[in-house]
Amino acid sequence: xxxxxxxxxxxxxxxxxxxxxxxxxxxxxxxxxxxxxxxxxxxxxxxxxxxxxxxxxxxxxxxxxxxxxxxxxxxxxxxxxxxxxxxxxxxxxxxxxxxxxxxxxxxxxxxx
Amino acid sequence: xxxxxxxxxxxxxxxxxxxxxxxxxxxxxxxxxxxxxxxxxxxxxxxxxxxxxxxxxxxxxxxxxxxxxxxxxxxxxxxxxxxxxxxxxxxxxxxxxxxxxxxxxxxxxxxxxx
Numbered sequence: 001x002x003x004x005x006x007x008x009x010x011x012x013x014x015x016x017x018x019x020x021x022x023x024x025x026x027x028x029x030x031x032x033x034x035x036x037x038x039x040x041x042x043x044x045x046x047x048x049x050x051x052x053x054x055x056x057x058x059x060x061x062x063x064x065x066x067x068x069x070x071x072x073x074x075x076x077x078x079x080x081x082x083x084x085x086x087x088x089x090x091x092x093x094x095x096x097x098x099x100x101x102x103x104x105x106x107x108x109x110x111x112x
Numbered sequence: 113x114x115x116x117x118x119x120x121x122x123x124x125x126x127x128x129x130x131x132x133x134x135x136x137x138x139x140x141x142x143x144x145x146x147x148x149x150x151x152x153x154x155x156x157x158x159x160x161x162x163x164x165x166x167x168x169x170x171x172x173x174x175x176x177x178x179x180x181x182x183x184x185x186x187x188x189x190x191x192x193x194x195x196x197x198x199x200x201x202x203x204x205x206x207x208x209x210x211x212x213x214x215x216x217x218x219x220x221x222x223x224x225x226x
Contacts, residue, residue, distance in 0.1 A: 031212065042116075042203060042216035043157075050212060058213060090157065098145050098207045101214060103157035 004104035012110045019078040023091030031094040032074040036087040081111045118217035133189045135204030146187045147205040194224045
């Protein structure tokens, strides 16, 4: 257990509003990730971070931005939420690339 | 390109039966890593195993065992004497060397019937 928390755990928002999801870890892991989970797709990487202020895009990054100002926090922002962004969002951390990733409990986001 | 295929969408077994979950992967990397995760009904993702491409030895952990075969690009997962608590969605995943991404399969939902 990597001591990963996500907030909020559930959120309902309207189309066009900005949304920020927070991931907080206590393990001092360098690498942090945001995934989305959708039926029939498994988990897909949105963005990842390999250090403070160092981030890069993943497979499904359109419509999302991230920021990491501290080792322990990784924020995911939907600038203008759309219904297609209704999903379950998971944060993960890893001590090294290609090592196992430990996941947070997830955030269920509904965009109406 | 990296790809993971879990062809079994759903499997149901009766308690105490053995069950094998299939995972087939595609990669051009010579060094890569394979993983299995469990997602119980509560929704969290639980890490089960990581295996690198140079280690083809099968692994056993209690009722769980994993069969890695590079010749068929498969990394199958067997649960022996299944229990109701094994009911979950199981994901196979793949990562390349130094990669910052896990490529997940679409998962297999296992239901163990008491």
